[in-house]
Amino acid sequence: MIPVVALVGRPNVGKSTLFNRLTGTRDALVADFPGLTRDRKYGQANLAGHDFIVVDTGGIDGTEEGIETKMAEQSLMAIEEADVVLFMVDARAGLTAADEAIASHLRTRQKTTLLVANKTDGIDADAAVGEFYKLGHGDIHQIAAAQNRGVTSLIHYALAPFAEEFEKEHGDAPEEIDEWAEEAEAELPTEETAEEEAERLRNQPIKLAIIGRPNVGKSTLTNRILGEERVVVYDMPGSTRDSIYIPMERDEREYVLIDTAGVRRRKNMIEAVEKFSVIKSLQAIEDANVVLLVVDARTGISDQDLSLLGFALNAGRAIVLAVNKWDGLDTEVKEEVKRELDRRLGFVDFARLHFISALHGTGVGHLFESVQEAYDSATKRSSTAMLTRIMQMAQDDHQPPMVRGRRVKLKYAHAGGYNPPIVVVHGNQVRDLPDSYKRYLMNYYRRALQVMGTPIKVLFQEGA
Ligand code: GDP
Ligand code: GDP
Numbered sequence: 001m002i003p004v005v006a007l008v009g010r011p012n013v014g015k016s017t018l019f020n021r022l023t024g025t026r027d028a029l030v031a032d033f034p035g036l037t038r039d040r041k042y043g044q045a046n047l048a049g050h051d052f053i054v055v056d057t058g059g060i061d062g063t064e065e066g067i068e069t070k071m072a073e074q075s076l077m078a079i080e081e082a083d084v085v086l087f088m089v090d091a092r093a094g095l096t097a098a099d100e101a102i103a104s105h106l107r108t109r110q111k112t113t114l115l116v117a118n119k120t121d122g123i124d125a126d127a128a129v130g131e132f133y134k135l136g137h138g139d140i141h142q143i144a145a146a147q148n149r150g151v152t153s154l155i156h157y158a159l160a161p162f163a164e165e166f167e168k169e170h171g172d173a174p175e176e177i178d179e180w181a182e183e184a185e186a187e188l189p190t191e192e193t194a195e196e197e198a199e200r201l202r203n204q205p206i207k208l209a210i211i212g213r214p215n216v217g218k219s220t221l222t223n224r225i226l227g228e229e230r231v232v233v234y235d236m237p238g239s240t241r242d243s244i245y246i247p248m249e250r251d252e253r254e255y256v257l258i259d260t261a262g263v264r265r266r267k268n269m270i271e272a273v274e275k276f277s278v279i280k281s282l283q284a285i286e287d288a289n290v291v292l293l294v295v296d297a298r299t300g301i302s303d304q305d306l307s308l309l310g311f312a313l314n315a316g317r318a319i320v321l322a323v324n325k326w327d328g329l330d331t332e333v334k335e336e337v338k339r340e341l342d343r344r345l346g347f348v349d350f351a352r353l354h355f356i357s358a359l360h361g362t363g364v365g366h367l368f369e370s371v372q373e374a375y376d377s378a379t380k381r382s383s384t385a386m387l388t389r390i391m392q393m394a395q396d397d398h399q400p401p402m403v404r405g406r407r408v409k410l411k412y413a414h415a416g417g418y419n420p421p422i423v424v425v426h427g428n429q430v431r432d433l434p435d436s437y438k439r440y441l442m443n444y445y446r447r448a449l450q451v452m453g454t455p456i457k458v459l460f461q462e463g464a
Contacts, residue, residue, distance in 0.1 A: 018151070207288045211292065292322060301344045301345065318374035320374055381418075423459070
């Protein structure tokens with residue numbers, strides 16, 4: 001399960017700065033769901049070989065009263081859901097009462113907590129951080145988020161316990177973590193690793209996550225699906241943030257339904273349990289092969305729907321969209337909803353869109369045809385010969401531009417992974433190709449490979 005890192009600290013210590021460092025240029029999901037009184041930011045991050053979710057909990061200073069207490073509660077909930085807490089303090093400002101209040105709260109939680117002193121640039125850091133030992137959180141990790149100093153090794157240290165898999169594959173990280181992180185980034189997947197992945201994916205059940213805002217009808221849909229299908233066994237949730245994993249069969253294919261709504265069956269009763277949790281949704285997306293995003297026809301597409309969709313896209317998941325509560329709407333309203341969907345969901349025109357009623361069961365059966373199709377597209381093997389041929393066709397139709405007086409030359413292409421399909425294009429100066437040409441190639445591959453329901457990635461490797 002992808003780990004969750006929460007950034008905690010009083011206002012102004014540098015949480016947003018670190019958040020932006022960790023998530024790079026990727027969009028943050030700003031949670032503004034009903035029931036949350038304050039925006040928290042969630043992002044996807046990859047650093048030092050670790051994939052993780054990072055949460056900026058917003059500022060708490062431990063002295064809140066009234067409405068502020070409510071707001072702080074939301075941040076405290078994020079702490080409960082995290083695997084690792086980075087407790088940030090400001091090395092320049094020195095120890096404050098707010099830091100102490102937060103420290104004493106954190107000491108009461110059973111959470112792995114690292115004390116991080118930020119803004120250590122341009123000062124005598126060792127001297128400055130000395131007083132923070134009083135907080136009783138052990139070692140102090142010195143960073144300068146704004147300068148990106150110490151950040152990679154901090155993350156490596158924090159997430160090493162979650163990285164056994166990774167270390168098995170790549171061996172131990174060398175001492176120069178930062179250097180190693182750069183190398184890891186430069187190393188693109190090979191045909192062989194892609195083949196192994198394809199093999200693994202073909203032999204496993206399809207993990208299908210049902211995702212959506214509160215009240216869009218996820219529980220109703222899950223019940224509907226489970227009512228119709230043969231359910232093999234049930235897993236009970238381990239903790240509040242865990243989704244329920246439900247193995248099932250359909251049309252002779254095996255699935256594992258990742259149920260974020262928390263439907264569980266007790267004897268013959270089906271009931272919805274937990275409340276909505278952003279982290280739970282994001283982890284389910286990361287863990288799934290196919291994401292079924294449910295939106296509500298009656299409220300229209302919200303920014304949160306788009307954020308969840310963006311997260312699924314960034315994670316490279318195959319996607320099927322379900323517009324629920326399609327029952328009992330008059331034609332005019334239906335037309336209006338369709339226009340809105342066209343306008344706002346144009347960027348995922350590769351994903352199938354279904355109009356359903358989870359309540360009445362209308363259209364629910366057909367969802368699985370698209371789930372199947374999306375998974376098959378995402379895992380369909382592509383040979384080097386075919387990918388190279390498509391690349392040449394694209395190049396013949398539209399020559400790559402000149403870069404520094406030389407024409408960029410594409411040489412060959414091979415598969416670099418599946419779910420999502422990754423195409424690795426080799427050639428001279430390919431990294432310098434303008435984004436417009438990279439997009440052109442991606443769209444060309446999409447059309448030629450006829451992938452429906454999955455994003456694809458095209459990566460570029462210099463030389464042969
Ligand atoms: P937040 O309120 O905890 O999210 O803090 P911000 O990320 O907004 O940072 C507060 C201020 O500290 C901003 O002016 C940042 O530019 C500054 N800052 C953040 N990180 C560093 C750092 O590593 N060094 C220095 N000198 N300033 C920093
Ligand atoms: P969740 O929070 O996403 O799990 O949403 P629920 O499944 O609990 O549904 C929220 C509300 O929407 C409930 O009152 C449902 O009865 C209602 N609902 C769910 N699906 C449909 C549907 O297809 N049509 C209509 N009219 N109402 C629905």
